[in-house]
Every structure is written in structure tokens, then in C-alpha cells.
Amino acid sequence: MTKTTNIQQDTFNVPKGYKKTPLGIIPKEWEIKRFKKLFSFKNGINSGKENYGQGIKFVNTLDVLSNNFMTYDSLRGSVVVTDNQKKEFAVVKGDVLFNRTSETPEDIGHASVYVDTQNAVFGGFIIRAHSLDNSIDIDFKKYCFATPSVRKQIVAFGNGAIRYNIGQEDIAKTLIALPPLPEQQKIAEILSTWDMAIEKQNSLIEQLELRKRGLMQQLLTGKSRLRKASGERFKGEWKKARFNNVFKVINIKNFQIPKSEYKETGKHPIVDQGQKTIIAFTDSENIFKNIPVIIFGDHTRIVKWIDFNFAVGADGTQALQTNKDNNLKFLYYLLFNTEIVNLGYSRHMRELKQKYFLIPPLAEQTAIAIVLSTTDKEIEIEKQKLTTLQNQKKGLMQVLLSGKVRVKI
The missing domain is CATH 3.90.220.20 (DNA methylase specificity domains)
Structure with missing residues (x-):
């Protein structure tokens, strides 16, 4: 990694190689895109309670909130659906799932990417975002929706009194800063290294x-x-x-x-x-x-x-x-x-x-x-080591996903 000049997002002095955008100062090669240009959106299936507990695996809110990516085996629930519903509400590899309801505004619209080749379906409290093109690398999707600039927009779009909700239209309005694909892949590779270390540390603590x-x-x-x-x-x-x-x-x-x-x-x-x-x-x-x-x-x-x-x-x-x-x-x-x-x-x-x-x-x-x-x-002692790893990853995400620190391709 090579570090750039220290960048203040509110400064009028834009460093060489950077540009000013609605999301702040980002590298010139990066693009600002609206979600609606990147994804098609759909709400999930609502079924009778008698249909749950068997059938095909389905994504629910807890699955989305628990991790930044999901596999078929990691999904907790299952539901009986028709063949047509299985096609209409299919979750395929690369889909991004957003939770659309929460008790607190901070938890609204969290995202998790589905990385399995075995299709699932998704529940009614979830919004599925299906990619329209290959603008975002699948591993980069694990991290790019958790940036402060994206989260700030989504939380602001949420509404409600007792529970907070967000709809497809509001998520579709969200802006995101995207590096070129090779840089996305390198950033995801670096952050995945920390994820593996965190997973290993969690396993040690569990033991x-x-x-x-x-x-x-x-x-x-x-x-x-x-x-x-x-x-x-x-x-x-x-x-x-x-x-x-x-x-x-x-x-x-x-x-x-x-x-x-x-x-x-x-x-x-x-x-x-x-x-x-x-x-x-x-x-x-x-x-x-x-x-x-x-x-x-x-x-x-x-x-x-x-x-x-x-x-x-x-x-x-x-x-x-x-x-x-x-x-x-x-x-x-x-x-x-x-x-x-x-x-x-x-x-x-x-x-x-x-x-x-x-x-x-x-x-x-x-x-x-x-x-x-x-x-x-x-x-x-091992929990303190875990906290250190988590803080290191958080710091890396802040500088890598904003372009403040560039990676060598």
C-alpha cells in the first residue's frame, strides 16, 4: 500500500490525483454511482407460518445482521415455496440483501452479500439487490456498503416511530464511490486477510x-x-x-x-x-x-x-x-x-x-x-486480541474504501 497526502473531506485544496464529489474527495479514477444504476430491487416473500421450518433455505434479517456475507449452509431458516416463487424470489451468487426494518435507525439497511452457488430465497423483511452489470466485485461487496458515506445516506432515508423502515426507492437513491475493478479486488483481498484472522481468533475464543x-x-x-x-x-x-x-x-x-x-x-x-x-x-x-x-x-x-x-x-x-x-x-x-x-x-x-x-x-x-x-x-487476553484485530480492520476500511490510502495493483 502507498499512502496519499492526508485528505480533509471539507477542504477546498483538492490534492493532485483526486477530485471533489458529493461524497467528498476521492481518487480521480473512482466513480460515483447511484444504486439504481447498479441494481434491480425486490422485496421478499411472505408465507403462512405453516410453511416455515422445512423446504428451501431463506434469508432473514438475522442472517443479514450477523455477517457481511452468507452461504446456503449459514442460513438459519427454511420455507416451503412453489416452483414459481422459487424463481421469483431466488437469491443467487452475488446478490446483496438489505434488511428493510429495524428497532433502531442505526441497524436499518444493513447489507450482506450471498456468495454461494446454491440458490436460496429471501423473506419479507429483506430487500434483494440484483446486480445489473459487473461494476462491483463480489468480494468488494462484503465491505463497500458499510462505509460511513453509504451508511449515513441509508440511515437518513429510514423512517418510522416504533420501528424504522426503508423501501426500495430510498435504497435506490443511495450514492457509492467505486474504484476500478482491479483496485476493488485488491482492497477486498486485504480486508479478507483481516477477516480470516478475526475468524481464527473467534474460533480460539469459542474453544x-x-x-x-x-x-x-x-x-x-x-x-x-x-x-x-x-x-x-x-x-x-x-x-x-x-x-x-x-x-x-x-x-x-x-x-x-x-x-x-x-x-x-x-x-x-x-x-x-x-x-x-x-x-x-x-x-x-x-x-x-x-x-x-x-x-x-x-x-x-x-x-x-x-x-x-x-x-x-x-x-x-x-x-x-x-x-x-x-x-x-x-x-x-x-x-x-x-x-x-x-x-x-x-x-x-x-x-x-x-x-x-x-x-x-x-x-x-x-x-x-x-x-x-x-x-x-x-x-x-484472547478477546483483547480480537478487539485489536477488529479495530485494525475498521481503520483499514476507513482509509481503503475512501481512497485516502491507495493500494498497489
Whole structure:
């Protein structure tokens, strides 16, 4: 790759070899094209619920949102269709699928390209874009619809109150900056290298998490006993205990922050019952400091280990601690591995309080916690590597797909 002069999109000083366009400053060899000159568009099939679950594979919204490309085997759903419908709603290699409805404006109109030779069909919440010519390389299609200039237009075209929607006519109006085909292919080749590294890293993380689940099943049930420092395995029976004999529910209501006061950055993190460890930040000094604690989602059943000072988010965020006879980190893993019946958006703490737990002696609890904590640290290191790869790819996409950095052909 050879880097060009640093380009400011709003400058009047257009660098040599570049031109000013409605999408900003791009290389002279690149073209601005409207989607309607590149694709024909069609909405997907709507079928009766009795037709789903068998038949030909079909593309749905989740398939589009999950990846920038799809194969026949990667599609989740299937539907029974007639021969005429199979032809009318066919998805063929090179087709681009856009989701046309979303709960948030940011997710409207995301694109994924179909790369398989085995035809599928597509559902009613999808818009199919079929290429009119060979202006866009199939691998370049994996990336070119995710550029800020394209996404900004599509999001602006979306409309709705409760749900956001976009139609064929609006997508057809979208402009895109296209390099010559050889440059498209080289850009796609570079970005595909990062995709392969990201896929490999994801696979490694999945393997580590699978190993952790296996360890938890063995160690937290007593099926496998660890060795002491002396080399002898832990022995003795585990005691059966009720929730209230092991856990203490800590009142953290006084440290709750209204959602209207959430910030993207701030002095202190906010923790709630959701999947994310940190949901937002606050500058309030009214924070909970009696750490570490186990966070249990009363509505969500999510279990989290929190070892930093924090403010409390939404209702349903429950904090748990224990007494000196138990290792809190062990109890976190034990609770994490406990099955709790899903009651929907109801309170689950009362179900949890009815549970019995098998508790080993403190020394064995500590040994188990150390093993599982070490596994967690390994997973976290690999997740950090994954984040680095994802950020590198994002940076490459920003400069390569805008022409700020050119590739050698």
C-alpha cells in the first residue's frame, strides 16, 4: 500500500490525483454511482407460518445482521415455496440483501452479500439487490456498503416511530464511490486477510469457552477433585446449603442512577442487570464501594463479577456477597453455572432463594476459583486480541474504501 497526502473531506485544496464529489474527495479514477444504476430491487416473500421450518433455505434479517456475507449452509431458516416463487424470489451468487426494518435507525439497511452457488430465497423483511452489470466485485461487496458515506445516506432515508423502515426507492437513491475493478479486488483481498484472522481468533475464543464450561461442569459438581499443594486430592463430602445460608443480598438501591443521567464517559462506571459489564458512566460520587460483589439480574438472570466501584443502573440489579466461611469468587462461578427457569420479565430472585447448593470446604472453593479465574484471564487476553484485530480492520476500511490510502495493483 502507498499512502496519499492526508485528505480533509471539507477542504477546498483538492490534492493532485483526486477530485471533489458529493461524497467528498476521492481518487480521480473512482466513480460515483447511484444504486439504481447498479441494481434491480425486490422485496421478499411472505408465507403462512405453516410453511416455515422445512423446504428451501431463506434469508432473514438475522442472517443479514450477523455477517457481511452468507452461504446456503449459514442460513438459519427454511420455507416451503412453489416452483414459481422459487424463481421469483431466488437469491443467487452475488446478490446483496438489505434488511428493510429495524428497532433502531442505526441497524436499518444493513447489507450482506450471498456468495454461494446454491440458490436460496429471501423473506419479507429483506430487500434483494440484483446486480445489473459487473461494476462491483463480489468480494468488494462484503465491505463497500458499510462505509460511513453509504451508511449515513441509508440511515437518513429510514423512517418510522416504533420501528424504522426503508423501501426500495430510498435504497435506490443511495450514492457509492467505486474504484476500478482491479483496485476493488485488491482492497477486498486485504480486508479478507483481516477477516480470516478475526475468524481464527473467534474460533480460539469459542474453544477456550467450551473448555471453561467443561471445567465448570466437572469442578463445580465434585465430579472431578483438584489436588492440594501437597499433591493429594481434596476429599470429603460437600455440604448441601440453602441460598440464605451461603449468600447475602446487599441493598444497593441508594446508589442507583436514573437512566436520564447516563453518560458515554464519566468518572465512574454504571452497572445494571444487562449483558454488558458496564452500561454507561456517571460523574456522581454516590457510588457503591463494598466490593467485590456478584451482580444478579432479577429480570434477566444474568450473573456478573464486579470488582470495581460502581453506580447502580436500572431496577432489578441485585448485589450478593457471602460470609468468611465461603469464597465469593467460587460462589460466582457456582451461581453462573446454576440453571434458573426463565419466567420472562418477572422477578427471579425468589426462584433463586429456593435453590440448594453443594458447597465444598473453603480451601477447595478457593482452589476451584483460582483454576476458573485463570481460564477467564486466558479468555480475556484472547478477546483483547480480537478487539485489536477488529479495530485494525475498521481503520483499514476507513482509509481503503475512501481512497485516502491507495493500494498497489
